[in-house]
Amino acid sequence: MKSKWRRSLLVCIFMYLSLLCIFRDHLLPENIFGTHKKLTISPEQNFKCIWSVVENREICKPVCNHGFFGLYGMAKCHPLLTCEDIEQLKFSEEIGHMGYVKEVWHSYWQKFPVVVKKLRTFDLAGEIAGPGYLQGINLMKNFYKPSVLLQLVGHCNDTIVTEVHRLLDARDLEIRFKEYPLYNTLQTRMQLCVSYVDILRTLHSGHHGKIYVQCDAKNLQKLAGQFLFTEDFRLVLSDVDSMETILVNGTNRKLIKCSDWGEVKGYFPAPEELWPYKGGYDASKLPLYDEKIEIWKIPDMCLYFLGDDGSTLKLKRSLNDIHNQCKNRNPRKRPTAEQVYETYLTIYQDIIKK
Template identity: 40%
Template sequence: MIMAIRTSCAYVGFFVFLLCITSTKFYSYKYNVTWNQMANRKPDFRCIWSVVDNKTKCKPVCDHGYFGLYGMKTCHQWLNCTDIKSIKGFEKIQTDTIGYVKKVWISKWDGYEVVVKKIRQNLNGPTSHDEFHSGVQFLQDFSNHPDVLQIVGHCNETLVTELHAMADATNLEKHLRQNKEFDNVFVRFQLCIDFVRIMTTLHSGHGGKVFAHCDAGNVNIMLQQYLLTDDFRLVISDVDSLLGFDIRDGVSQKRMCPFKSDRNYFQPFNAPEQYFNHKLKTFPYDEKIDIWKIPNICDRLLYRNSIKRGVLPHLTALHKRCESSDPKGRPTALEVLKIYEYTYKILKKDSQIY
C-alpha cells in the first residue's frame, strides 16, 4: 500500500494566488484486477492547474498495471509490444540535455501525447543495457506513485511514459521567467521539499532494497534526472542508474556504483566517500551519499539571493549535518523532509519573505 498525496489548487484573478489544500488518501495496488473490472470502475482523479495549457486538467489514478494520462476518463492497461508498434509520428524532444543511454521522442498514442524512449544501439556495453531494464522494472514497481514518472508501456528495449512538457528541472529558470507569478519562495522551496520527499521514497525501501543515485556527478546531472510537472512540481524520471542497497536486519548494506568511464564523482557536490579517482582506493558506501547533495540542490532551486536570504538561515544547522564528513552524522531523508516541511509552514506565516 502506497500513500499518494493529492493536491487541489484554486486560482483567483488573473495573477495567481495559490491556495493548496492537501489531503491524504491511501491507494491499494491490487494485482488481480482484470481489464473489464478496471474499465467498469470509477477511478479517482488527480487534477492540476497546467501553466502549459493554461487550464485545469485531470487524469485518473490507476492501479498497478494500468496508466492514466491527462484527459483520459478511465485507466488503460500498460501498452504491449503490439500497441507500441502502432505508435506513429516521432518528434525529437528539444532539450539542452541529451540522453547518453536512450534516444527520446514525443509521439502520440490514441490522440494522447506520450514519450517514447529507445536504448541507443552499438553505443553502450552490457552495463547500460542492464541499467535500462532495471529502470523499466523500477517504473513498474513504483507505477502511479505520485513522485515517480508514470510508465505507459514497454516492449523489449523501448519504453513509453507520460509526457511532462516542461522537461527536466534544469529548465526551471526559463519556465519561471515565462510564468513570473510562480517565481516566489513558496514555489521554489516546494521544489526543495519535492526533491527530499522523492529521496525519502527511494530510501524507504522496496523489495528488500533502498535506492540511491549513481549517475549524479554534479548539480546539473542530478537535476536532469527530475522532470518539472505542469504545476511546478518534481517527479523522478531517469531511474536507470539508481543503485539498490540490500537491507539486512534493518540496515542497508554498503556497496559501490558500477564503474563507467564517463561516470565521475567530483567534490564538493559528491560525498567524500563517493569521490572517485583512479589513483585512489575507493570504499563502499550507502544511501547517505544522497543526503550530502541536498544543500547544493536546494540552493540551486532557490536560485535568487533574495529568496535564499529568507530560507537558508532556517536550514543552516540542518545543512551542516547533511555535509558531515562522517555518513553516520548525516540525517535521514525523512528527518530532512520533516524539517523542510516545518520551515515551509513558518515561511507561509511570514508574508514579507519573497
C-alpha cells in the first residue's frame, strides 16, 4: 500500500514539474511585461518573441539581416518588397493623413497586415515636405536598427510599406492603459522611459559617423506622436521625415539647426533652440546646436509616460537628480543619452526587484 502511494506521489510530482517547465515562461511577470527571447528554431534562423498584450499570448518573428524583413507569424525572413510587389497590394482602409503630408493605408502582404504610406504630391504641403520624406525613406533603408526604427517592409519611389503596430502612437498613452489595465503599472510606465532613451542613445551613438536628431518636436504631443507602441509596451520611432544629421569626424562635428520647421517657443524646446535676439525671427541667423537639445526634453517625456497617479511620486523623486542634470541650461553640462539610459535602467531594475 505504501509502495503504491509513493509511486502515485512521484508521478504527481513529475507531472507538476513537467507542466511548470512548459508554462513557466508565461507565468513570469518579466515575460508578461515584454522580455525578449531569441528562440532558435533552425540553425539558419533566430526568432524574437514578445508577450503581446493585444493577443494575450507570445508572438514571434524572425530576426533578419539588412535588406530583409520579418513580421510576427512569419517563419523566415523575406527580401524587402519591390515596386512590382507593392503594385499588387490592395488597400483595405485609409488610416488618415499624417500631418497632411502622407496618405496612409492598411493593407495585406500575403496574409500579414502592413501599412502603406505615400507622399501627397498633389498639394503644396506634400510638395514642401517631399525632400524630408524622401530623406526619411533613405534613413529607414540604411539605418538598420529594428528595435529603434519602424521596420521597413518595402519601398518604391515615394511609397513605403512598414510593419503594423496596433497600439498606435504614444499620444494615446492613457487610452491604451485603460484598454489594458493589467499593464498600467510602475514597471510598464518606467519601461517606456527606458525604451525612449534607448532609442535616443542609439541615434546619438555616431553610427557610421552620423548622429541623428529629431527636429519635428515643437511640443510634447508632437514629439510623442513620432513614436509607436509595440505590443509589449515599448517604443519604436515611426516618423523620421524631420531628422537632422550631425556629421562626426573624430572630435569635429558639423552642428545643426532645425530652422526649416519654423520658430519654436515655450518651455518644451531647449533654450538654445529659442530665438535669442531682439527683433523678428530670422532662421539664417539662428545659432547652431547639437543633439543635447533632445536631452533637455527627456524629463518631460518620461514624466508624461509616468502619468499623474500618486503611486508614481516616489519614483519621480528618484529621477529628480538625473532630470535636473538634463535641464541644465548649459548643453555641455547635460548628460549624454547613454548616461541617462544607464541611470534609468538601474531604477527600472530596482522596480522589478521590489
